[in-house]
Amino acid sequence: MKKGIILLVLMLLALAAYGCSTTSDDETFDGNINIYTRDTSSGTRDGFMRGIGFPEASGNDAVLASGFATQNNLGIMNAMTVDEYGIGYVSLASVNDTIKALFFEGVEPTEENVINDSYGLKRPFVFMTRAEDDWASEEIKQIADAFVAFLESLDGSDVIADQGAVPLPSSYRWNDVAADHPICAQDNSALTLRFGGSDSITRIAEALSDAFSPRCGNVVTVNDHTGSSDAFKRTQGDEKDGVNAKEIGYSSRPFRNEELETDPETRGQLAWDAIVAIVHKDNPVNSLTAAQLRDIYAGDITRWSELLED
Amino acid sequence: MHTQTDTPLPTKLPNIKASSKNRRIQDTLIKGLLLAIALLSASFIILIAVFVTTRGIIPFITDNNQLGRVDVVGFLTGRVWLGGATFISTAYGAGYLIVNTLYVVFLSLLVSFPVGVLTALFIAKIAPAALSHAMRTIVELLASIPSIVYGLVAAGVFLPWIHSLARAMGTQSSGGNSTFAVVIVLAMMSLPTITAVSEVAIRSVDKNLEHASLALGASPTQTHFKVVLAAAKSGIFAGAILAVGRALGEATAVSLVAGSSRSGPNLGLFDITATITSTMLEGMKETSGIDYDIRFSLGVLLMAVILITNFLLNFIKRKVGKIHV
CATH class of the missing domain: 3.40.190.10 (Periplasmic binding protein-like II)
Incomplete structure (x- = not known):
């Protein structure tokens, strides 16, 4: 009985040791x-x-x-x-x-290669605002303009990078341009800026909203993310005047078809989401x-x- | 203990008589209160069953926003989870999930049952009092560890081992995600249940039976295995039924090590697998429409599987329990 148990334990140990010692060989x-x-x-x-x-x-x-x-x-x-x-x-x-991160089409997956567009396995994070003359009030339009300026500043980039995406290069800090947006010096806590669109961008969008609000008179921000198609629909498309209307919509794919018939001034890209095949x-x-x-x-x-x- | 037999009764009688009516009212009140509480807890079951069922039959009786109805027979016998694009196809199949679920639970019981019962026998009969107490505390602690912790330990520690083991045996596993991993996790999780219930059953075996066996010349080992375990088998079986219930319903830990296969049945020990629960859990937070409702259908299916399994096991238990030594 005792011998049997000892033998069994030894066999299990040997099996475990064998399992651990086996390593793969490049040759084969x-x-x-x-x-x-x-x-x-x-x-x-x-x-x-x-x-x-x-x-x-x-x-x-x-x-x-x-x-x-x-x-x-x-x-x-x-x-x-x-x-x-x-x-x-x-x-x-x-x-x-x-x-091990694999090169894609011979290009190494690095932030640099994502931004210079040589690394191809990626998707853009883009946004769309309401059309030039289609805002609830002049104040909301100015705040939305300020938000886009913040989005494209180094401060916005930091927020985006914190959430794991690759922000587009930026050259200025928010403080350098804050003066161009006098609306942000006022108390905006009675105004609401509504965001929507892609749900895979939710975390980034919410982080941007949270970072922007205190910089612009505590404007109220509401994030309601339902899908990339709603970025256009709810800012300039069918639903732009409906209950789900938005000031700014995000999309995690390039705009296409009718979405591209909008004023290019109302569209922009905030980041890349690069995907890497790993082994x-x-x-x-x-x-x-x-x-x-x-x-x-x-x-x-x-x-x-x-x-x-x- | 304080007894009143010696005290003179007459002086106390009037008091008792005066309050007896109050006491009866009190009794009725308490009875009513307890009944209400019991009904409340029972109504939760009904609430859950009704909610899950009403949600779960939606894919089968509505046209799911012009996608068409899900075929019940195809759902129950299907060998591929979804034979088309999500949100577009309705070709859901859960037949292989039923087979996988019963298979992993059966295998896990094969591991946890002997280990659990023998542990219980050791704690109840063989271990010295101090050790027995310590072991019982450990078993109770094991039972209170949340399933996500079991899952994380399994995913972090066991998966690499299982992967190496598969390699040592000449096969290739998907990073250890496999039927084997699920079986180990489920066995670990059902072990405390079997041990705790079996221990109580073993302790409650009539001492006279044991003494008789020993007096007839049987050794303590013979007595433990042939008399004590045989006499306690009904209780031990009850423990196994509870363990099966827990294993059937476990989702979190299983989904961390199963690998979520989308077709099956997956019977290979080192192949990835999926159970009813792990499939329900996966993507639950991110999906919508029919792909969301179908998870409630899986819930209905799971409840049916658990009910039928419990019924069958209880039937077997009655058969087994009747045979006396």
């Missing part, structure tokens, strides 16, 4: 590709799938290769520290040195193209050796 790096994805409600997934030319996979699990694992941001990061044959994707802000540190693959990523997620490429040949 070949395994089935384990695919990790966010679930269909994720904005990062939408950005990634569109970025690799696989938009139908944005909201549809059925077109993905079989056997994929669905995880949240943290789950994908953790999995890449463990699973040497895995591949996943996260926002650039989540990337750290516990995992385990032991993975010898360094760079993938959009087509390769698409083939991996569609199940046309299933083994790492297929990617290492070329």
